[in-house]
Amino acid sequence: MTTADSLTTPLQSRIVQAIDKAQGWLGFDDFMHLALYTPGLGYYANDLRKLGLMPGSGSDFVTAPELSPLFGRALMPQIRQALDNSQTQEVWEFGAGSGALAAQLLQGLGDRLWHYNIVDLSGALRSRQQATLAAYGQQVRWLSELPEQMQGVVLGNEVLDAMPVKLLTRHHGRWHERGVALGDAGAFIWQDRLTDLRPPLEPEGEHPYLTEIHPQAEAFMRTLGDRLTAGAAFFLDYGFAEREYYHPQRHMGTLMCHRAHMADTDPLSDVGLKDITAHVNFTGIAVAAQEAGLEVLGYCSQGRFLLNCGLASLMEQEGLQARTQAHKLLAEHEMGELFKVIGLCAGKHWPALGFALGDRSHTL
Helix, strand or coil, X not given: CCHHHHHHHHHHHHHHHHHHHCCCCEEHHHHHHHHHHCCCCCCCCCCCCCECCCHHHCCCECCHHHHCCHHHXXXXXXXXHHHHHHXXXXXXXXXXXXXXXXXXXXXHHHHHCCEEEEECCCHHHHHHHHHHXXXXXXXXEEECCCCCCEEEEEEEECCHHHCCCEEEEEECCEEEXXXXXXXXXXXXXXXXXXXXXXXXXCCCCCCCEEEEECHHHHHHHHHHHHHEEEEEEEEEEEEECHHHHCCCCCCECCCEEEECCEEECCCCCCCCCCEEECCEEHHHHHHHHHHCCEEEEXXXXXXXXXXXXXXXXXXXXXXXXXXXXXXXXXXXXXXXXXEEEEEEEECCCCCCHHHCCCCCHHHC
């Protein structure tokens, strides 16, 4: 039996059991949770390599900290400003991946930080992080859940997109929730059911329309707002404001899978062996945060945010290869425009460096 078979076969059995328990139909958010987070078997819970620059490494995708160490160095002035403004001494990173961003920030912030806290559900990634960050000893702590109260700067780079989503589809003017059932051959198949659920903004027209809603990500923001008593939070991810997210022409949704640096739109195959993501509705994130008492510091493209934080000056000090890699963080056809940054704070609003120019909060 191959490594892939040893993961997919028992994971498929778990999902089949869940479908049977749910009387033959499982909401996609529950399917996505099992596919990604089933202990030892789900994509983020198994030992397969996820992050790396090239497919030859056995990786599936690359994130900004692995792409260029200048990413973390550019974030540093914003984090330092937030720590100073809130008079706090801790960073809380969610989904720390390989640990590359943590290493970049710890190297630059040094004694300014009392603790660097990593909240990550992936045991395999935690092992990789611990190896990467071994030199920082007890300054780095790992947690599997949030404490009841926390202070400091919260970071999430490509975290919200991995939170399970519900799928809604419109047929003949009527909304259905899309879930997963079993076909005749035991394969996973799509099955739609009428629902009272609606997207937060009704897409114009009556044409067939598939989209996502994000109750889990929004619940996470409300929990964060309840527990963050002082400090700020910055989330970087691909997504849109609500009016763009539910644009009439975006009728196929944003759900996407990633494996070996290739993308596909079939989350029902090769479960446990590939990432499943959906773009972020940043309006929903902002509203949920505000409902929990957080203030929006700003919202803009990743490219503009990093330029505001001084990435161009950092690039001038590097050689051609390093500048070329860092440019991918800024370029509109790479990560600069599709990726957005939202900043939030607990307490009184203050002018955050990263949103000094190009703030799009008015579009949320």
